[in-house]
Amino acid sequence: SAIGSLAGYPPSTLNRLAPESGVRPRPVVLSGPSGAGKSTLMKMLLRDYDGVFGFSVSHTTRDPRPGEVDGKDYHFSNREAMQEDIDDGKYIENAEFSGNLYGTSKSSVDDVRAKGLICILDVEIQGVRNIKETDLDPIYVSIQPPSIEILEKRLRDRNTETEESLQKRLEAARVDMELSRSPLLSYPGVFDVLIVNDDLEEAYDKLQSVLIEEITKVQSTKKEKCNS
Numbered sequence: 072s073a074i075g076s077l078a079g080y081p082p083s084t085l086n087r088l089a090p091e092s093g094v095r096p097r098p099v100v101l102s103g104p105s106g107a108g109k110s111t112l113m114k115m116l117l118r119d120y121d122g123v124f125g126f127s128v129s130h131t132t133r134d135p136r137p138g139e140v141d142g143k144d145y146h147f148s149n150r151e152a153m154q155e156d157i158d159d160g161k162y163i164e165n166a167e168f169s170g171n172l173y174g175t176s177k178s179s180v181d182d183v184r185a186k187g188l189i190c191i192l193d194v195e196i197q198g199v200r201n202i203k204e205t206d207l208d209p210i211y212v213s214i215q216p217p218s219i220e221i222l223e224k225r226l227r228d229r230n231t232e233t234e235e236s237l238q239k240r241l242e243a244a245r246v247d248m249e250l251s252r253s254p255l256l257s258y259p260g261v262f263d264v265l266i267v268n269d270d271l272e273e274a275y276d277k278l279q280s281v282l283i284e285e286i287t288k289v290q291s292t293k294k295e296k297c298n299s
């Protein structure tokens with residue numbers, strides 16, 4: 072399967088190559104509707120696997136939410152500055168979502184990858200399509216809510232959106248859910264795996280099992296470094 076193969080190397084070869092010759096873990100793309108639980112699941116990975124994952128911090132033109140930290144959750148920017156850097160080729164991908172511009176700069180991914188960490192990208196569906204055109208070769212994971220009703224409740228309870236931005240998110244969610252459930256268009260065509268986030272612990276278990284090969288790669292590389 073797409074998940075099972077390590078860029079075509081049999082495990083024995085990998086062990087000989089790692090870590091000196093720089094066999095790097097594959098990045099992970101988390102996509103799916105706003106409110107599906109991507110940030111929650113990602114924070115669980117960062118909490119439980121110290122020194123294994125790194126988050127690719129995106130740029131956005133949307134306002135920070137209470138508690139969000141510039142440079143950690145996002146690089147909060149403005150349209151002019153972002154557009155200039157996009158025109159200069161500094162971004163891997165960018166997209167419009169709910170009236171704001173979002174994008175992944177090359178340096179945000181390079182910074183994480185240079186540390187040998189599994190780079191996590193949280194991007195909407197247009198970003199997924201654009202990343203497909205690059206040589207990043209990530210594992211593509213779609214996080215889905217159990218239903219649109221449950222998604223709406225979670226988004227309302229999160230208490231981060233105005234009625235307008237909530238409606239825009241729900242509209243985008245309907246499109247995303249439709250796409251991700253369409254076998255030819257999406258799974259296994261676009262996503263390597265689709266996780267329905269109903270029970271959080273179950274969803275997290277599934278996510279860990281999808282990533283276990285990459286996690287092991289980083290952990291064994293670190294061990295070898297300590298012993299050498």
Ligand SMILES: Nc1nc2c(ncn2[C@@H]2O[C@H](COP(=O)(O)OP(=O)(O)O)[C@@H](O)[C@H]2O)c(=O)[nH]1
Nearest residue numbers: 105106129165166168173174175193194195198
């Ligand atoms: N294409 C793309 N989408 C992004 C990027 N960063 C975040 N997003 C997506 O933008 C959407 C809105 O994100 P955000 O405003 O943080 O709202 P939330 O997902 O409801 O927490 C989500 O679907 C994210 O996955 C990015 O760099 N590129």
Ligand SMILES: Nc1ncnc2c1ncn2[C@@H]1O[C@H](COP(=O)(O)OP(=O)(O)O)[C@@H](O)[C@H]1O
Nearest residue numbers: 105106107108109110111225229268269270271
């Ligand atoms: N399995 C779950 N059951 C109940 N609530 C959840 C679950 N997963 C996430 N949530 C809550 O739903 C809201 C949206 O999750 P979040 O991680 O912010 O989504 P996303 O990053 O995909 O926009 C948050 O308030 C979060 O605490």
